[in-house]
Amino acid sequence: MADINTCLRSYESLFFQELSEVNTAQELELFRTKHLSRHGELSKLMQQLKDLSLEEKKTAGPLLNVLKVKVSDAFTQREKEFEQMRIDHQNMLLTHFDVTAYKPVQPTGSLHPYTQVIEIIEDIFVSMGFEIVDGPEVETDYYNFEALNIPKDHPARDMQDTFWLTLPGLLMRTHTSPVEIHAMRDRKPPLAIVVPGRAYRNESTDASHDFMFMQLEGLFIDKNVSLAQLFATMKTFLQTFFEKKNIAIKIRPSYFPFVEPGVEIDMSCPFCTHGCSVCKKTKWIEIGGAGLCHPVVLKAGGIDPKEYGGFAFGFGLTRLVMLKYGITDIRLLHSNKIDFLKQF
Numbered sequence: 001m002a003d004i005n006t007c008l009r010s011y012e013s014l015f016f017q018e019l020s021e022v023n024t025a026q027e028l029e030l031f032r033t034k035h036l037s038r039h040g041e042l043s044k045l046m047q048q049l050k051d052l053s054l055e056e057k058k059t060a061g062p063l064l065n066v067l068k069v070k071v072s073d074a075f076t077q078r079e080k081e082f083e084q085m086r087i088d089h090q091n092m093l094l095t096h097f098d099v100t101a102y103k104p105v106q107p108t109g110s111l112h113p114y115t116q117v118i119e120i121i122e123d124i125f126v127s128m129g130f131e132i133v134d135g136p137e138v139e140t141d142y143y144n145f146e147a148l149n150i151p152k153d154h155p156a157r158d159m160q161d162t163f164w165l166t167l168p169g170l171l172m173r174t175h176t177s178p179v180e181i182h183a184m185r186d187r188k189p190p191l192a193i194v195v196p197g198r199a200y201r202n203e204s205t206d207a208s209h210d211f212m213f214m215q216l217e218g219l220f221i222d223k224n225v226s227l228a229q230l231f232a233t234m235k236t237f238l239q240t241f242f243e244k245k246n247i248a249i250k251i252r253p254s255y256f257p258f259v260e261p262g263v264e265i266d267m268s269c270p271f272c273t274h275g276c277s278v279c280k281k282t283k284w285i286e287i288g289g290a291g292l293c294h295p296v297v298l299k300a301g302g303i304d305p306k307e308y309g310g311f312a313f314g315f316g317l318t319r320l321v322m323l324k325y326g327i328t329d330i331r332l333l334h335s336n337k338i339d340f341l342k343q344f
């Protein structure tokens with residue numbers, strides 16, 4: 001009898017000792033399993049009751065019941081304390097919520113390679129005294145062809161496959177040259193303008209052709225304008241753009257109805273000296289057309305060709321972007337592919 005009594009008391013003190021050492025909700029759960037579950041310590045004590053004599057059961061039974069109530073009350077109490085602690089902690093987090101502490105990771109955007117190159121080009125030409133000009137992408141037959149000395153049925157129209165609109169006489173401009181006419185009409189000479197802008201041609205697409213691409217038009221009008229001025233401007237621009245002082249240009253005679261003489265300009269490959277994949281082993285890269293403004297064009301722009309002359313050029317701006325960044329497929333530039341655009 002003394003045995004069961006001692007046993008109960010020592011269990012009670014063990015129970016309270018261990019309960020006081022519980023520090024977390026997890027530990028409390030482990031404690032519950034150890035002491036109060038079906039196979040826990042308390043159940044084991046109850047089991048022992050079975051082996052006692054009837055006499056002993058009479059005293060030990062109520063004692064055990066008292067103990068059972070006592071320990072489970074203590075446990076419930078502790079459980080409540082933990083729950084309260086949890087609620088308090090939650091409230092603390094809510095009332096002390098620091099809005100500045102949460103900084104979601106935000107992917108940053110970047111400028112399209114076109115935009116970046118246009119900004120560089122504009123800076124270069126502005127530093128040379130040129131003005132940046134814009135013009136319409138939907139044009140009339142007159143501005144895109146007629147005023148540029150390309151009359152109806154002129155074979156030169158075949159050089160540029162045109163997207164005609166359903167409204168008669170309207171088209172998507174096939175080059176940025178029509179802006180030359182707008183600019184001449186809007187200003188008085190002397191004038192120096194550059195026009196970065198889109199052009200459209202009804203062509204099938206491949207890695208180096210798209211139905212939409214960008215050009216850089218330039219027009220300079222003054223008295224006594226010479227080809228030398230044109231070439232010097234081209235060379236200065238290309239050397240500054242590619243950041244290479246030793247870039248040379250090569251002039252080939254060519255034909256564009258709106259210039260006379262007309263030339264095609266190549267530049268020495270900025271990436272090699274012996275020929276590489278970019279220049280297709282030729283050491284030269286085609287940059288665009290140019291020439292001295294045709295008198296018919298000056299007249300269409302309201303400028304007297306006897307008094308003024310000018311030079312004009314039309315570069316492949318898309319080409320310059322591709323060269324600058326080593327882009328080998330033009331379609332990527334117009335694809336909106338995030339993985340591609342993220343690189344710039």
Ligand code: PHE
Nearest residue numbers: 175177256289290312313314
């Ligand atoms: N407009 C011509 C083209 O698209 C380029 C050019 C512009 C040529 C100005 C000469 C002068 O091919």
